[in-house]
Amino acid sequence: MKVARPTLPDAPGRRILVAAWITVALFVVVALPAALGASAFEAPVAIYGLASLGVGFAVWIVAFFRAAARTTRGDDIVVASWVFLQDAAPGPVRRHLLGAAAAALVITFATAVGSPFVWLADLLPLGWCALWSAWHGTFPARRPPSPLAPRGRPHAAPRSRAKQADDKPTQGTASGGHRGRPGK
Secondary structure: OOOOOOOOOOOOOHHHHHHHHHHHHHHHHHHHHHHOOOHHHHHHHHHHHHHHHHHHHHHHHHHHHHHHHHHHOOEOOOHHHHOOOOOOOOHHHHHHHHHHHHHHHHHHHHHOOOOHHHHHHHHHHHHHHHHHHHHHOOOOEOOOOOOOOOOOOOOOOOOOHHHHHHOOOOOOEOOEOOOOOOOO
16 A cells, blocks of 8 residues: 655745744654653753844744735735635645644644743744745735725814913812812
């Protein structure tokens, strides 16, 4: 009986898909022995957690600026489509990237007893999702504003200096000055 191997889709950004799964594989290799009590893996899991946090932060920054650039060019990018790939990625790409993120989360919960540093590794898998969609995602064009929609808060007419002077509280009034009983 022949077992079919899972394959990555032939889609743009395939390297990001590979990086997501390599990240998960390294996470398993480092976190699982630490969770099982192998003291030799305490330092590697801490190093992996900190490195994953640093790389994840860099990936998120690149993804953010790329998504912001696409937004200024007219793409309507919202968090659900940018990070969670809702309507932004083909089904196989979405399954792989979100599958890698879900696998990392499961690994984190399963191995958290071994080291607190495993929590730092969860930033990177979702960062790969954001990076893929920022570079290769399909987003609808922003709609122009409706001519009937209000365009911000209406501005009040400027007041004259004489009117502003009349508005200042004087001593003995409820809004300023004397606070005691009258006559004291």
